[in-house]
Amino acid sequence: MVVTAIVLIIALTGWIFSLATSAGPPTTRQPVPADVPPAAAQGPPLIDVHGPGRTADGLIEWSSLIAERTAVDPQAVRAYANAALIARDAWPGCHLQWNTLAGIGWVETRHGTYTGHVFDGTRLDPDGFAKPPIIGPPLDGSGSFAEIRDTDGGALDGDTTFDRAVGPMQFIPGTWAQLGRDANGDGEANPQQIDDAALAAANLLCSHGRDLATPEGWRDAVFSYNNSNDYVVKVRDAAANYALNQPAHR
Numbered sequence: 001m002v003v004t005a006i007v008l009i010i011a012l013t014g015w016i017f018s019l020a021t022s023a024g025p026p027t028t029r030q031p032v033p034a035d036v037p038p039a040a041a042q043g044p045p046l047i048d049v050h051g052p053g054r055t056a057d058g059l060i061e062w063s064s065l066i067a068e069r070t071a072v073d074p075q076a077v078r079a080y081a082n083a084a085l086i087a088r089d090a091w092p093g094c095h096l097q098w099n100t101l102a103g104i105g106w107v108e109t110r111h112g113t114y115t116g117h118v119f120d121g122t123r124l125d126p127d128g129f130a131k132p133p134i135i136g137p138p139l140d141g142s143g144s145f146a147e148i149r150d151t152d153g154g155a156l157d158g159d160t161t162f163d164r165a166v167g168p169m170q171f172i173p174g175t176w177a178q179l180g181r182d183a184n185g186d187g188e189a190n191p192q193q194i195d196d197a198a199l200a201a202a203n204l205l206c207s208h209g210r211d212l213a214t215p216e217g218w219r220d221a222v223f224s225y226n227n228s229n230d231y232v233v234k235v236r237d238a239a240a241n242y243a244l245n246q247p248a249h250r
Contacts, residue, residue: 103239
């Protein structure tokens with residue numbers, strides 16, 4: 001599939017997670033099971049995901065303690081849970097849990113807080129946008145990178161020669177054009193906005209009728225994001241940590 005082939009380029013984010021560290025309060029860690037799929041984290045309350053505006057804001061109270069215990073930006077917790085609730089409505093057979101999205105967000109950009117440059121970090125602003133925008137290296141065929149020529153005239157990544165992965169969930173422009181969704185109610189699907197990015201990731205994971213409640217479905221979904229066994233293990237471990245209400249490994 002063209003989408004799968006394109007999305008595999010999201011795999012090329014070792015530039016992000018190889019140097020990053022995950023901040024969080026000291027905690028007594030529980031051992032992390034190796035189960036696939038990982039256990040579900042504490043589920044969010046049901047909210048009206050079809051309502052106006054930023055529906056994730058309906059999860060503020062629920063997310064506060066989880067964010068504190070897991071050391072995940074509370075906006076990111078809400079974005080992942082909001083996307084999982086939308087997936088529950090849109091793709092009921094998918095059984096996507098928010099902590100799987102969180103596992104991917106941790107591996108990709110530490111939930112929108114890491115750009116790949118040690119001294120040039122980023123953050124989520126009050127509206128959930130990565131500031132400064134997260135833009136990966138050019139996919140120019142050098143080193144371990146595939147070559148993907150520009151598909152969007154540089155509109156999303158500022159590069160008119162090659163595509164680059166963008167935003168907290170690291171989509172390339174060609175993939176975003178197919179999967180991008182507006183989840184914060186501003187009328188625009190923007191890969192730099194955490195709600196939109198999380199919903200696009202849910203759209204990818206739940207595609208092709210996958211059931212993430214099964215080992216095969218969960219692995220296939222995460223492989224569609226990045227065709228790497230090491231990546232799958234990292235996502236699984238992060239998701240399993242969040243199910244235990246503790247930070248992912250540093």
